[in-house]
Amino acid sequence: MTLYADLVVARDTGFRLAAHLTIEPGQVVALLGPNGAGKTTALRALAGLVPLTDGTVRLDDDSWDAPPGVFVPTEHRPVGVVFQDYLLFNHMTALDNVAFGLRARGTDRATARTAARQWLDKVGLGDHALTKPRALSGGQAQRVALARALATDPRLLLLDEPLAALDASTRVHIRAELGRHLADYPGHTLLVTHDPLDAMVLADHLVIIEHGEIVQQGPPAQVARQPRTDYVAQLVGLNLYRGTARDNVVTLDDASGGGELTVAEPATGQVHVAFPPTAVSLHPRPPAGGPRNSWPVTVVHVEQHAHTVRVRLDGMPPVLADVTPATVAELHLSPGTPLWAGVKATETTTYPS
Amino acid sequence: MTTRSAGRRRARRRGRLPLVLAVPALIGLAFLVVPLAGLLVRAPWSTLADQLFSEEVGQALLLSVVCASLATLVCLVLGVPLAWLLARGDLPGRGVLRALVTVPLVLPPVVGGVALLLVLGRRGIIGQHLDAWFGISLPFTTAGVVIAEAFVAMPFLVIAVEGALRGADPRYEEAAATLGASRWLTFRRVTLPAIAPGVVAGTVLCWARALGEFGATITFAGNFPGKTTTMPLAVYLALETDPGAAIVLSIVLLLLSVTVLVSLRDRWISSPA
Amino acid sequence: MIRFPRVAGLLAAAALALAGCGSGDTSSDAGSAGTAGSPTISGDITVFAAASLTESFTRLGADFEAAHPGVEVTFNFAGSSALAQQINEGAPADVFASAAPKNMDQVTDEGSVTASPVTFVTNTLEIAVPDGNPAKITGLADFAKADLKIALCAEQVPCGAASAMVFEAAGITAAPDTLEQDVKAVLSKVSLGEVDAALVYKTDVLAAGDNVEGIEFPEAGEAVNPYPIAVCANAPNPDDAQAFVDHVLSAKGTAVLTEAGFGAP
Numbered sequence: 001m002t003l004y005a006d007l008v009v010a011r012d013t014g015f016r017l018a019a020h021l022t023i024e025p026g027q028v029v030a031l032l033g034p035n036g037a038g039k040t041t042a043l044r045a046l047a048g049l050v051p052l053t054d055g056t057v058r059l060d061d062d063s064w065d066a067p068p069g070v071f072v073p074t075e076h077r078p079v080g081v082v083f084q085d086y087l088l089f090n091h092m093t094a095l096d097n098v099a100f101g102l103r104a105r106g107t108d109r110a111t112a113r114t115a116a117r118q119w120l121d122k123v124g125l126g127d128h129a130l131t132k133p134r135a136l137s138g139g140q141a142q143r144v145a146l147a148r149a150l151a152t153d154p155r156l157l158l159l160d161e162p163l164a165a166l167d168a169s170t171r172v173h174i175r176a177e178l179g180r181h182l183a184d185y186p187g188h189t190l191l192v193t194h195d196p197l198d199a200m201v202l203a204d205h206l207v208i209i210e211h212g213e214i215v216q217q218g219p220p221a222q223v224a225r226q227p228r229t230d231y232v233a234q235l236v237g238l239n240l241y242r243g244t245a246r247d248n249v250v251t252l253d254d255a256s257g258g259g260e261l262t263v264a265e266p267a268t269g270q271v272h273v274a275f276p277p278t279a280v281s282l283h284p285r286p287p288a289g290g291p292r293n294s295w296p297v298t299v300v301h302v303e304q305h306a307h308t309v310r311v312r313l314d315g316m317p318p319v320l321a322d323v324t325p326a327t328v329a330e331l332h333l334s335p336g337t338p339l340w341a342g343v344k345a346t347e348t349t350t351y352p353s
Numbered sequence: 354m355t356t357r358s359a360g361r362r363r364a365r366r367r368g369r370l371p372l373v374l375a376v377p378a379l380i381g382l383a384f385l386v387v388p389l390a391g392l393l394v395r396a397p398w399s400t401l402a403d404q405l406f407s408e409e410v411g412q413a414l415l416l417s418v419v420c421a422s423l424a425t426l427v428c429l430v431l432g433v434p435l436a437w438l439l440a441r442g443d444l445p446g447r448g449v450l451r452a453l454v455t456v457p458l459v460l461p462p463v464v465g466g467v468a469l470l471l472v473l474g475r476r477g478i479i480g481q482h483l484d485a486w487f488g489i490s491l492p493f494t495t496a497g498v499v500i501a502e503a504f505v506a507m508p509f510l511v512i513a514v515e516g517a518l519r520g521a522d523p524r525y526e527e528a529a530a531t532l533g534a535s536r537w538l539t540f541r542r543v544t545l546p547a548i549a550p551g552v553v554a555g556t557v558l559c560w561a562r563a564l565g566e567f568g569a570t571i572t573f574a575g576n577f578p579g580k581t582t583t584m585p586l587a588v589y590l591a592l593e594t595d596p597g598a599a600i601v602l603s604i605v606l607l608l609l610s611v612t613v614l615v616s617l618r619d620r621w622i623s624s625p626a
Numbered sequence: 627m628i629r630f631p632r633v634a635g636l637l638a639a640a641a642l643a644l645a646g647c648g649s650g651d652t653s654s655d656a657g658s659a660g661t662a663g664s665p666t667i668s669g670d671i672t673v674f675a676a677a678s679l680t681e682s683f684t685r686l687g688a689d690f691e692a693a694h695p696g697v698e699v700t701f702n703f704a705g706s707s708a709l710a711q712q713i714n715e716g717a718p719a720d721v722f723a724s725a726a727p728k729n730m731d732q733v734t735d736e737g738s739v740t741a742s743p744v745t746f747v748t749n750t751l752e753i754a755v756p757d758g759n760p761a762k763i764t765g766l767a768d769f770a771k772a773d774l775k776i777a778l779c780a781e782q783v784p785c786g787a788a789s790a791m792v793f794e795a796a797g798i799t800a801a802p803d804t805l806e807q808d809v810k811a812v813l814s815k816v817s818l819g820e821v822d823a824a825l826v827y828k829t830d831v832l833a834a835g836d837n838v839e840g841i842e843f844p845e846a847g848e849a850v851n852p853y854p855i856a857v858c859a860n861a862p863n864p865d866d867a868q869a870f871v872d873h874v875l876s877a878k879g880t881a882v883l884t885e886a887g888f889g890a891p
Contacts, residue, residue, distance in 0.1 A: 049527050075531075080531065080532075081528065087528040089528075089543055091549075100532050101532035101534075104529070105533040148532065152532060467814065470815075474818055476818065575777065575805070576805045577803060577805060578805075590805075591782070593707055596711075
């Protein structure tokens, strides 16, 4: 019962998606990537909204798309899609939206409506059955969209940025609720998102694509610990460098900014070195006898986050540091300020690249 | 109280229309309305009632409404799918097709009528077979009026509906497809309701154009009272001998169309979402 | 009722001005034109003529211009009733040639024409049938057959009124399928073969060309239509106008008109 997708989609613009995905029943795979990476194209190819140029999509032995011979049109694929802005039919009530798929697939009106009502109850909108989409809040609309997608009992559930249109506070709530529904859902789920938090919370398996290709995949915890590209590192909020290790010293590649780092675990060969911005300390002059790594840096950018201040620093190598507002005041941090950065070797993670 | 003050605030905002827009707008309005006022001023009000309730006027009026409505129906049945094809179809040479659709707009209606005769007339390419096989002859019949009006009015509908379709978000159709809806079901249940305002606008334009149709009608369907004499034909012929009567007939036609359009507008276009 | 024609006339006059038949140059030239009877006439004249005169008057105009270098003849061909309204509204016409005495009367009644109009030609009705006469029409009696397609002019226009007269005189109740707004519309239906027979003027049959055949019928004599011509009272260029009228009435003019199918007055 595995969904097997070898997606190749070439566009006239020169963009090319080439990604291999497998999704097990009950599994939630998150497709994560920057804008324009091909996430949505992959989702559309699975839904049949974009035909494959090459490759195949099949659920077990059921082939959905295998050019040039096979193409099952969207309306004949057992899929359910939650679109980014939900695309609820504005002239229909919430109930009719949810019942639409069942009606389209031949269920009689009464049965479809009963089932739709049950789904609305399940997503906690039983008393909004006769509300038109425009009168629903963002969170309510999202839940109707989910109910609409699940009502047809699809084998493959596709979620395209399902939380992106929600404000921050609603998002936390809806994310948790979506997680519960996904846990109950026995089919295959693909979640497309650019938000690492959504991916980490909702998915069992992360697939990260950049420029139409998969750059990294694995369980969320592993991806979070050991990013392999700058994009992933940025997503999971880590400083990431590539270099050549000799025992406890890693000579960083020029692409990573150069310099040397002393690391906790001895290694040899090509490695990634990662550490969180919170591990970076900033000093007005060279720290004496403190952290094992220290190097001169210049402040490039200072940005207030929720409770910390993120400082972007140039140097060998460049580095991100999260510091307290008190530190900012103490050190008079502003672009151009010369400082010393320090990182304890024990804060670093080293893994082969 | 709150609604009233809100209304006043809105009114004040409207009042701030820039002069550069307001002046040409008013001139434009005058340009459209003044000729109409001219008709009203010169209308022979004393004989208006007699003219209005004369048998010929009643006959022509009824025929006009029936034919314009039937023509609009024909345009809807054929024009909406055509608009869909132009907006959504994956056709080669769509630009050329779109230009062809507008031909009746550019063609002088009389020429359109001749073209119809050449195709559907007694000796026309198709008409000769209709006549020979089925004994159907369209010129000089009420059906001919409907055809002539539909020919001239259809572009108005097609263009309006196509515009609405192109403005409508095709992703809703994709959403319907993911729910298992066939293209026909999608069209009926998703696309059509979404473009309803455009269809209504197109229908209104189409009907109004059909109602005022003269050239193609008189050329293709001729002029025979009770059968093919619609109001515009009656107006034209009355102008030959009795301009007063022509004015009255024009006013009747005008009142009719304004009444219908205003009532439709209240019902369809300005209804709040 | 008296006032209403003025509205239509105003509209028509406005349309005329737009069509470029302006009078500005005409009137200024008129001042420098020679005296009455002067052989050296020059300037522009504007002739309002019935639509049925289009071909023959265009030829006469060209002849006239050739005979009088420096003179430019501008024509306004339209239905006689429309022309009459335009003239009564003050349209800058020098000459009015009407296809019906009735329309000329409208103009003389208003004082727009002072000199008494002269009948310069007559026109009689003829049966027009498509090339080859497929329905084998032989005479006016065929117009009563319901199974034939028949086109007539609407009674509101002169050829329709004349048709009604001959039918009445012949005691025939015609069964038309269409009552067209003008002669040209009738002829186009004949030439396309959409109707089996129609009643139009003899000149129209001749002008229609090869696709239309004419059949003369005895009852046509009941509705001989005289064409009056006159110089307009407010003619910007009355001398030239009179010269043009004389040209129409000359032997040469009569020849051209006869060739077009018109009869002698």
